[in-house]
Amino acid sequence: QKEVEQDPGPLSVPEGAIVSLNCTYSNSAFQYFMWYRQYSRKGPELLMYTYSSGNKEDGRFTAQVDKSSKYISLFIRDSQPSDSATYLCAMTAGDYKLSFGAGTTVTVRA
Amino acid sequence: NAGVTQTPKFQVLKTGQSMTLQCAQDMNHNSMYWYRQDPGMGLRLIYYSASEGTTDKGEVPNGYNVSRLNKREFSLRLESAAPSQTSVYFCAGGQSETQYFGPGTRLLVL
Numbered sequence: 001q002k003e004v005e006q007d008p009g010p011l012s013v014p015e016g017a018i019v020s021l022n023c024t025y026s027n028s029a030f031q032y033f034m035w036y037r038q039y040s041r042k043g044p045e046l047l048m049y050t051y052s053s054g055n056k057e058d059g060r061f062t063a064q065v066d067k068s069s070k071y072i073s074l075f076i077r078d079s080q081p082s083d084s085a086t087y088l089c090a091m092t093a094g095d096y097k098l099s100f101g102a103g104t105t106v107t108v109r110a
Numbered sequence: 111n112a113g114v115t116q117t118p119k120f121q122v123l124k125t126g127q128s129m130t131l132q133c134a135q136d137m138n139h140n141s142m143y144w145y146r147q148d149p150g151m152g153l154r155l156i157y158y159s160a161s162e163g164t165t166d167k168g169e170v171p172n173g174y175n176v177s178r179l180n181k182r183e184f185s186l187r188l189e190s191a192a193p194s195q196t197s198v199y200f201c202a203g204g205q206s207e208t209q210y211f212g213p214g215t216r217l218l219v220l
Contacts, residue, residue, distance in 0.1 A: 008150065032207035043114075043200055043211035044153070051207075088152065092206045096141060096160055097168065100152035 003027055006089055006101025014109050019076040023089035023101045026070065030091040030099070033065050035074045038086045038103065047087075048074070079108045113137060114212035116201050122218045123191045131186040131215050133201030141205060142184040143168075144176060146197040147214075153200065159184055191219045 006023045013019055021035075032051055036044035050056045053067045064073040072091070076083055089101040117132045135142065140161045145153040145168075155168030159178040173195060175187045188195060196219045202209040 004152070006152075034207060036211075041214075043213050046208060046210065049207050090153075094206055096143075096158050096166075096206045097155055098143075098153070098206060098209065100154075102150055102152040 001026065002102075003099045004089065004091060004101045006104055008102050008104060010105040010107060012107045012109060013079055015079060015081060017079050017108075019074075019079050019083065019106055019108070021074045021076075021087050021089075021104050021106070023072050023091075024070055025072075025091055025099070027091075027093070027099070028067075028070070029093040031094055032092050033063070033072050034090040034092075034098070035061075035063055036088040036090060038088060040085075044088055076106075081108050081110045084108050114201055114203050114210055116199075116212040116215050118215060119213070120216045120218075122220065123188075124220050125192060127191050128187070128189050129191065129217075130188075131199055131201075131217075132183070133185065133212060134183045135201075135203035135210075136182065137203055137210065138181070139203035139205070139210075140181070141203065142178065143202040143209060144174075144184070144186045145200045145202065146170065146195075147200060148197050156186065156199075188217075191217075193219045195219050 034049040035047045038044045060077045062075045086103040088103045143158040144156040157176040201212045
């Protein structure tokens, strides 16, 4: 079993819809939780990071962490075609080692 | 301010050949990382360097060596390339929870 599980999709939504992405994990030592966006043939770009449980909002993006359920989510409101990318969750106990999900490919249709 | 740069962008090797992937960062981060990305596997840590002069193995270090030449540069060497090392390689700089990635090197080993 992988340490971090993420549904690879693909996920296709119409423009303006809410995109919901999630990951589950097994290592209770994880304290930092990140979401990266990766456009085709580019490097991952850090979108958001959250420490411990709770919610964090940044513009159209909301990240949620539920450590009791070992479950994290990313919501994208008012999705745009420019949001079409692969979204990677990542997490760490703070020891330099990131564990990544496999990534979910999202397409926002105009 | 280029962030993290990697060379080359693309390389084809024959089995048994050697090569060095170069990475440089201009963000003054102490820590640097090398990952490989394979379909369905997410990003996996090969080696990392917490600070200048130190290097440590990650999840998949076999077949690779690294050198932290100075604070800016962190190179990855394949001494005898194998087809299993066909992948996209990413270098990153930053703390464990806020890593910034380069554009990647696509490596094909025949």
